[in-house]
Amino acid sequence: MKLCVIIPLCALFTLTQQVPPRDRCVCELINSEKAFPHDKLSTVEDNTSKCNNNITPKKTLELESLMLGLERRLPKLQEDVSVLERENDGDLYGALSLLVIENELTEIKKLIHKLNMTTQGHQRLTTDANEQLKDLKTEMIELEKYDTLQVVKRRQANECLKEGLQPTSQPTQPPHGICPHGRFLNITGPRIHTEGEYPGSYPYGAWGRDPKPEVGKENWYWLVMLTSSNRYANYVRLYSSLSSLIVGVSGPGNMEIDSSNPNTNTIQGPNVVLYRGALYYNCYNEYAVCQFNLTTETVTTMQLPEGTRYNSKGNFCNLDECYSYTDLDLATDESGVWVIYTTSQDFGNLVLSKVEEGEQPTFNQTWTTSVFKQAVTNTFMACGVLYATRYVSEEVEEIFYSFDTSTGVEKFNIGIFIKKMSPNIYFLNYSPVDQMLHAYCNSVMVSYKILFG
Structure with missing residues (x-):
């Protein structure tokens, strides 16, 4: 015979309510580990900050x-x-x-x-x-002894694993055409990082060296700043050495292109290069390239194909913004001057033309690519190969694409990364004199060393 006890539900509630608070179950948690020395960590952080502040450019x-x-x-x-x-x-x-x-x-x-x-x-x-x-x-x-869960240790192991898989360490071998230096392996730096004599004043600009300088000007550097509305300028500033550029002492001074500004001869956009004593740039308000001879102080114009996008309609871009008046990109390498642009006929893809030097410079040969220009933040040439970059983060830019003009081969998996000193790079150009890559970003001049193998 089974005995069943039935207790009304309300009685249970009553009993529960009648239990005094002091009889409730309380668990005491005792941590056997030593307390983490937060004050010591704070001291380490302070010392690190002081060390960084003491060692500055x-x-x-x-x-x-x-x-x-x-x-x-x-x-x-x-x-x-x-x-x-x-x-x-x-x-x-x-x-x-x-x-x-x-x-x-x-x-x-x-x-x-x-x-x-x-x-x-x-x-x-x-x-x-x-x-x-x-x-x-x-x-x-x-x-690290306090890291009993081995969070730091595992994070370090993950970083080592990432470095082992990082394409910067062993990048995809890009096509290199006929290059006296060998394959383009990597980029190190920045080597130079300076704001010159106008810190923070002109966010858009360009700088570098002449790959084929006149006698006596082998160590000269040049600087162009877009001094009006981040759009145009009418002079190039010259420096007798890298030291002069860094400390902001211009011995030769300014070379004025035209006293009337703006006009057709005015520089438009930040993509400017100097080659064999002549400045190449996008002519103001035109789909054309201007050549300003620093010796004769004369300007020659080279017309681009009909349908070339200009006046900020074919810019370099990242995901959030486009860089104003970067329709035409001028570049130098071992063989001379190149112009990178886009046309309506090529549906916004990059087009590349080689400048043929002479009394009346012209465009010699043209190549078309399959990379969309507004998916690119900048381009440069090295040994006849076009390289394109894209925005990864505020600290990193990636060289992701190459086009070899000698073979016509394109690659989209270069995977070489550039450490940036400013979120946006408005100018990028290769110097075959010393295999340096010069960048101009938010009034800061930066250079990187290209490693060939």
């Missing part, structure tokens, strides 16, 4: 500036001594000249002293930074 610029000052004063001193030797009359003139030379020597001694102090300071900074890095590494290893 300004340190290098300070040294470059002192070297440039010394470089300029020594020839002046030599000139003054030569004048004294030639024209010394043994009287008042000689005494005054000696006084001038004495003052020059005093200034040079001060400059050398400051240079020595700066060099010693940099040496101390290097030693201190090395010691700090060792200490930081030791402290981070100690902090």
